[in-house]
Amino acid sequence: xxxxxxxxxxxxxxxxxxxxxxxxxxxxxxxxxxxxxxxxxxxxxxxxxxxxxxxxxxxxxxxxxxxxxxxxxxxxxxxxxxxxxxxxxxxxxxxxxxxxxxxxx
Numbered sequence: 001x002x003x004x005x006x007x008x009x010x011x012x013x014x015x016x017x018x019x020x021x022x023x024x025x026x027x028x029x030x031x032x033x034x035x036x037x038x039x040x041x042x043x044x045x046x047x048x049x050x051x052x053x054x055x056x057x058x059x060x061x062x063x064x065x066x067x068x069x070x071x072x073x074x075x076x077x078x079x080x081x082x083x084x085x086x087x088x089x090x091x092x093x094x095x096x097x098x099x100x101x102x103x104x105x
Contacts, residue, residue, distance in 0.1 A: 015034070016084070018034055
């Protein structure tokens with residue numbers, strides 16, 4: 001059998017805006033803010049099924065907020081230690097139709 005280490009009493013929350021996927025052209029799913037929790041213990045493989053498991057259920061929790069201020073307010077009212085992760089902004093290279101036909105050096 002495996003032994004599970006104790007879960008920390010005050011989990012650290014992460015607040016961030018998700019980056020768009022590589023298959024996504026628009027920015028529709030990147031405007032919300034997400035609050036989730038850092039893993040506080042290692043995961044283990046279930047010997048019977050081979051699935052990955054953990055005794056910490058906070059790893060499954062993910063909340064969305066329309067603004068950063070609402071996410072911070074929620075973390076403060078719940079007494080959570082939190083960290084705001086930097087937002088990733090994609091670099092947009094302007095292109096036009098004629099650049100498809102220009103010779104590249």
